[in-house]
Amino acid sequence: MSCTTVLVGKRASHDMSTMIARTDDGFFDVKKLIVVEPRDQKKKYKSVISHLEIDLPDDPMRYTACPSVDPKNGIWAATGINQAQVGMTATETITTNPRVLAADPLVEYKKAKSRREKDVPGGIGEEDMVVLVLPYIRTAREGVARLGQLLETYGTYESNGIAFNDQDEVWWLETIGGHHWMARRVPDDVVVVNPNQFGMDAFDMEDAFGAQRDHLCSSDLREFIRDNRLDLNQNGAFNPRDVFGSHTDMDHIYNTPRAWFMGRYLCPRSHTWDGPGAEFTPESDNLPWALVPDRKVAVEDVKYMLSSHYQGTPYDPYAGHDTGVRGKYRSIGINRTGVTSICQIRSGAPESVRGVEWICFGSTAFDAALPVYANVPAMPKYLSDVTLDTSTENFYWGSRLIGALADAHYGHCVQLIERYQNAVAVKGRQIIREYDQKIRETGDIDLAKEANEKLCDMARRETISALNKVLHEASVRMKNGYNRADN
Numbered sequence: 001m002s003c004t005t006v007l008v009g010k011r012a013s014h015d016m017s018t019m020i021a022r023t024d025d026g027f028f029d030v031k032k033l034i035v036v037e038p039r040d041q042k043k044k045y046k047s048v049i050s051h052l053e054i055d056l057p058d059d060p061m062r063y064t065a066c067p068s069v070d071p072k073n074g075i076w077a078a079t080g081i082n083q084a085q086v087g088m089t090a091t092e093t094i095t096t097n098p099r100v101l102a103a104d105p106l107v108e109y110k111k112a113k114s115r116r117e118k119d120v121p122g123g124i125g126e127e128d129m130v131v132l133v134l135p136y137i138r139t140a141r142e143g144v145a146r147l148g149q150l151l152e153t154y155g156t157y158e159s160n161g162i163a164f165n166d167q168d169e170v171w172w173l174e175t176i177g178g179h180h181w182m183a184r185r186v187p188d189d190v191v192v193v194n195p196n197q198f199g200m201d202a203f204d205m206e207d208a209f210g211a212q213r214d215h216l217c218s219s220d221l222r223e224f225i226r227d228n229r230l231d232l233n234q235n236g237a238f239n240p241r242d243v244f245g246s247h248t249d250m251d252h253i254y255n256t257p258r259a260w261f262m263g264r265y266l267c268p269r270s271h272t273w274d275g276p277g278a279e280f281t282p283e284s285d286n287l288p289w290a291l292v293p294d295r296k297v298a299v300e301d302v303k304y305m306l307s308s309h310y311q312g313t314p315y316d317p318y319a320g321h322d323t324g325v326r327g328k329y330r331s332i333g334i335n336r337t338g339v340t341s342i343c344q345i346r347s348g349a350p351e352s353v354r355g356v357e358w359i360c361f362g363s364t365a366f367d368a369a370l371p372v373y374a375n376v377p378a379m380p381k382y383l384s385d386v387t388l389d390t391s392t393e394n395f396y397w398g399s400r401l402i403g404a405l406a407d408a409h410y411g412h413c414v415q416l417i418e419r420y421q422n423a424v425a426v427k428g429r430q431i432i433r434e435y436d437q438k439i440r441e442t443g444d445i446d447l448a449k450e451a452n453e454k455l456c457d458m459a460r461r462e463t464i465s466a467l468n469k470v471l472h473e474a475s476v477r478m479k480n481g482y483n484r485a486d487n
Helices: 098-103 129-136 140-154 221-227 240-244 256-266 299-306 395-407 410-442 447-476
Strands: 002-008 018-025 034-036 044-046 053-055 063-065 079-081 087-093 160-165 170-176 180-185 191-194 215-217 337-345 355-361 370-373
Touching (some): 018 087, 018 299, 063 129, 079 129, 079 337, 079 355, 087 337, 140 180, 140 215, 191 256, 355 395
Antiparallel strands (some): 034 063, 044 053, 063 079, 160 170, 337 355
């Protein structure tokens, strides 16, 4: 599934929180935000796509999830934060190359060709990973270890990147072929930007097979590289992107421009991104995976980057004039996004409610980011009671309707959208601040559920108000508009 990921180390954020964020870019997948209690977590998991059955541990924790409303293709939980205040987002579909896939093929489901044969299950994939991992981990590092063990045992049928965060650390894992993987702890002072490519551009193999402070990998990765002659690096350097990733013409249209825009936003002073002397261009193959931002980063910055349509550049598809390259590159904020979440683990918040999930539905260019406390027994119906039928009674469909109406009249609606997004962000932050203080003073975690109801009531009012205004603008500009005075 084509997605975009942003990871923020705690010293790169303005409030010492860690953040992992991703747009879940399916095909207009209808999504909801729910809480899964331990009693609802099955003891045996069966994948719909790969027909794989896995026995699960007996001690799951409560966790949030953003599953598909239509279960025909599986759960696709996408992202969440568990009771131990650990976040996970899975997955970012990444690229690899034929050399890797030939040496370690993807583990795909094979249906029996006759009655005398048996079906052969495939490996695990995006459909499965959150459910298999998030309920059982108490740190981000534990998430890497559990997922790595599952990958080595069962394999995977696709190439993916997966993020984990806790109060102190952010980890990023990338799969390599069917059974191999590597993971890095994101340095505290950087922001990682990752489109649909193998992202890591450096890796300390000595640490991975030694102290394992900041690097982890599958147990035979060195031998796998050596025996299959995968190392393309020169002069003793080791760049995993060159070894395991891709360098294709399509990357320059679909992937690298997204990383360029996010880097340009994060480091406008320390690097040159435009003009004849640009250090990096939208089609550069050496765009950094991790950057020390020129200023501290907030949730609003992450949301802005994940809403990008190359605003402020000639590539903006909404540009009011033809630039000659308008719409050339794949935007980050695209029409078919199902859900976007920012899993924020806040170091200064009361311990029981450190995890806040900023949830967005639909195209990020038009939707608003609503914060909710994750450690609650249930989510408000405005987020969880979503059906496949269009409705104004939930955040998902309200967001989708605003985007679909505003897109065709962008110039007339953009200010309405910005006011809507800012209103939800401001009022959402005010409610979180209010209830952080109440929970800190009383120790009553049940107040988090009350806060979420208050947050959703606010979001409902703001969404309906924005929808009313956008609908009016779209109606005024219908092609069949005509007045008698027009003669």
